Amino acid sequence: MNTTVTVSNIFKSFGKVVAINGLSFEVREGEIVGLLGPNGAGKTTTVRIISTIIKPDKGEVTVSGFNVVTNPKEVRNEIGVVFENANLYEKLSVADNLQFFGELHGLRAFDLKQRIFELLELFGLKERARDKVATLSKGMKQKLSIAIALVHNPKILILDEPTSGLDVPSARSLRDMIKRIVKEKRKSVILCTHNMLEAQYLSDRIVLMNKGKKVVEGTPEELEKMSGVENLEEVFLHLIKE
Template identity: 45%
Template sequence: MLAVEIKNLHRFYGDFEALKGITFDIDEGEIFGLIGPNGSGKTTTLRIIATILKPSKGIVKVFGYDVVREADKVRELISYLPEEADLYKRLTGVENLLFFAKMYGETSDEVKEMVKFGIEISGLGNRVYDKVETYSKGMRRRLALARTLMVKPKLAILDEPTSGLDVYASVNVRNSIKKFVRETGSTVLLSSHNMLEVEYLCDRVAFISKGNIIAIGTPDELKKKYNASNLEEAFVRAVESELEET
């Protein structure tokens, strides 16, 4: 079954067209990467899939549910880590996890299980019982990721999951995502600027530029298509060839 199905998606902000009819699918259990420069439409796409923004035109479905008409059902299946997401700083780490777990869990056992899993993903140890205002940026991002993944969503949407983190913290986050998918079989849709990260994590990748999907495939397919030694090079060539065509 398709985890995400996007057909001819347009999004306008006033006169400005942020998405110009993009189309792509994500298979269940896949880690799918959306790569593009600033202002290319990545966050808009993720926000539409996450039911926060409405499409101006086109169809977006998550596990067969329409994100506009069946937004409530979609929100039962997904979890979202926004790029600039932060946590409730006056609450402790575990209180943050508990709050989000209670939003998804039906029974107290389910909630306890989610929080336990969240503590494990965060890797914060006993610091999870401290107030978030005492955490470093890296610790906050790990807790935000844990909060997103602990509910074991069918689709996890991660907008720049390692944004602003140092190398060590980024590696920790990437490993957490990989481990999560291996253990749960969930689908992950992520956006990133970091090509190494995308190459390491993603089964398939879409390049997005100026509101258009300009290439889509596995990292190896894309490298081969653009005769590049790595994904970064492939991305640059894809954008350049797009510019030449227009």
């Protein structure tokens, strides 16, 4: 399997705060990698570096072979990103939000129309296409944010705490949707979460982070076996304690 994202020994500090302290991992084609860790572990900083929003102090990151520092434009073409505070235009309709972001990506009118139709269908938003975003539930807004991230058909999807703030049924529905769509569309995914059950449910592989470093990496099953307990939550608490 080909590698789509390579993070090699990166470091990032904000003043005296060391956010990333020598982190390496890879994401292969079609794989969902969960970046799991407690608050402050460095997950968001890591995906901000991968998304070319900030630069690493040291180390190298490539996306589909493009270096994030020297080829940010090419990198941005390869990825779709959903950060925690979704950037939606509340006064515009669902379809017009997709239209707006599609145009930002320079999609041609005909392609974009097709694409919007497909995404509305895929995310169960067809009935709400003409409604203002302000009238949507939080879960639906989150679905729309992911649809927008996919509007230019990127190979890689980055999701930062996608279900935070959602109630249990909405979170469940969103997770099921993420899993179905990324497998169906063969996307590679980086999922940042502090929620162990979410990482366990969605990830093919988990990179457990703490204090800007990788603590351990493996499939959810491997991580469970490694510490001889059945629940990843135990592994998580156990490793963070050490």
